[in-house]
Amino acid sequence: MTRKSNTLAPETQAAQALRHIDPASGSVVPPMVATSTFARDENYALRDGYIYARNSGPTTAHAEEIIASLEGADESLLLNSGMSASVAVVESLPPQAHVVAQSMMYHVGLQWLDRQADRGVISVDHFPAGDMDGLKAALKPGQTKLVWIETPANGDWSITDIAAAAELAHAAGAILMVDSTAAPPCTTKPLDLGADISFHSATKYMGGHSDFTAGVLSARKDMPLWDEIRNVRSFQGTILPAFEAWLLIRSLRTMHIRYAQSSRNAMAFAKHFDALPDIQTVLYPGLPTHPGHAVAARQMVNGFGGMMSILMNGSTGRAFEMAKATKVFIPATSLGGVESLIEHRRTISGPDSGIPENLLRISIGIEHIDDLIADFQQALVATS
Numbered sequence: 540m541t542r543k544s545n546t547l548a549p550e551t552q553a554a555q556a557l558r559h560i561d562p563a564s565g566s567v568v569p570p571m572v573a574t575s576t577f578a579r580d581e582n583y584a585l586r587d588g589y590i591y592a593r594n595s596g597p598t599t600a601h602a603e604e605i606i607a608s609l610e611g612a613d614e615s616l617l618l619n620s621g622m623s624a625s626v627a628v629v630e631s632l633p634p635q636a637h638v639v640a641q642s643m644m645y646h647v648g649l650q651w652l653d654r655q656a657d658r659g660v661i662s663v664d665h666f667p668a669g670d671m672d673g674l675k676a677a678l679k680p681g682q683t684k685l686v687w688i689e690t691p692a693n694g695d696w697s698i699t700d701i702a703a704a705a706e707l708a709h710a711a712g713a714i715l716m717v718d719s720t721a722a723p724p725c726t727t728k729p730l731d732l733g734a735d736i737s738f739h740s741a742t743k744y745m746g747g748h749s750d751f752t753a754g755v756l757s758a759r760k761d762m763p764l765w766d767e768i769r770n771v772r773s774f775q776g777t778i779l780p781a782f783e784a785w786l787l788i789r790s791l792r793t794m795h796i797r798y799a800q801s802s803r804n805a806m807a808f809a810k811h812f813d814a815l816p817d818i819q820t821v822l823y824p825g826l827p828t829h830p831g832h833a834v835a836a837r838q839m840v841n842g843f844g845g846m847m848s849i850l851m852n853g854s855t856g857r858a859f860e861m862a863k864a865t866k867v868f869i870p871a872t873s874l875g876g877v878e879s880l881i882e883h884r885r886t887i888s889g890p891d892s893g894i895p896e897n898l899l900r901i902s903i904g905i906e907h908i909d910d911l912i913a914d915f916q917q918a919l920v921a922t923s
């Protein structure tokens with residue numbers, strides 16, 4: 540489905556789900572069309588272009604249309620998890636393609652790339668997140684087909700300059716994919732900054748309620764891998780089903796205010812704890828002391844989000860104890876939901892991930908800031 544030009548503000552488009560009033564019932568909330576197949580008309584023609592649910596369906600297409608509009612894309616493709624979206628992109632590359640990716644990013648994506656490289660399907664070189672000279676050195680002009688960045692990036696929330704990365708990737712003949720999961724389109728629009736694919740785990744801020752998994756890719760129509768990505772999704776049967784798409788449409792209606800509240804809370808939280816002696820550093824792109832702050836301020840135009848990592852001072856094991864001692868923060872992986880989560884990241888992503896032992900990853904939700912600060916404070920006292 541192609542994006543219709545929409546002059547309304549993104550908040551309005553999202554809140555009204557692009558105003559798809561159901562013509563049959565007048566339902567303000569779009570109906571969920573749950574079917575595996577679509578009946579043809581008396582001339583054996585397709586009624587609305589849909590054939591079979593493994594290819595597409597109206598509820599998923601509606602969610603895609605909303606996201607494409609928010610991303611400034613021609614099209615978006617929804618898959619049943621962020622990882623199936625990552626898999627589809629790599630599967631769509633020509634054989635033996637060279638890929639350049641950050642050395643620290645979402646750990647399962649990294650594992651997938653390295654695994655494909657070990658199997659000889661692709662070759663992969665890494666560069667330190669945010670390091671443009673490192674990216675330039677890793678590129679092989681003519682051979683590199685894909686540059687994969689993540690900003691802000693898992694682990695330390697380091698920031699990569701999307702426009703600069705796009706310029707380097709394009710000069711080498713590669714396309715740029717941005718994992719913008721931590722910066723949804725209400726704050727960053729990677730395609731406007733020169734990226735070729737904007738990628739989100741829609742499980743996170745877009746979904747926002749921690750009740751389903753989803754992944755989404757957005758691009759302009761002339762993006763060379765696009766048709767193949769769509770084919771791979773059909774072959775693998777990894778399209779987002781109608782129920783999850785319906786939940787996602789529900790969620791996108793409130794994304795802007797959820798993200799704004801998480802950003803506000805996170806900024807107050809980061810400022811409060813950054814100064815305390817128990818804490819070595821608060822890694823939050825919104826703090827002027829964060830090495831990526833200046834670039835983040837340019838490309839995250841509506842808030843720095845709810846993601847931060849806190850490096851603890853004190854004994855080895857303190858961070859792990861902290862993750863067990865909170866009573867409001869829920870000890871769980873994932874991010875971008877309305878509820879605040881805390882995790883000892885090294886336990887989740889393993890000793891090879893480069894994540895330090897003293898790092899706590901925190902996803903700040905939309906609760907009252909006083910409860911979040913008081914909870915972290917009592918955990919500091921309980922583990923001191």
Ligand SMILES: *Cc1c(COP(=O)(O)O)cnc(C)c1O
Nearest residue numbers: 620621622645720740742752753
């Ligand atoms: C969660 C996440 C993914 C993977 O998405 P799933 O929906 O869990 O498959 C990819 N990138 C980032 C940055 C993530 O946080």
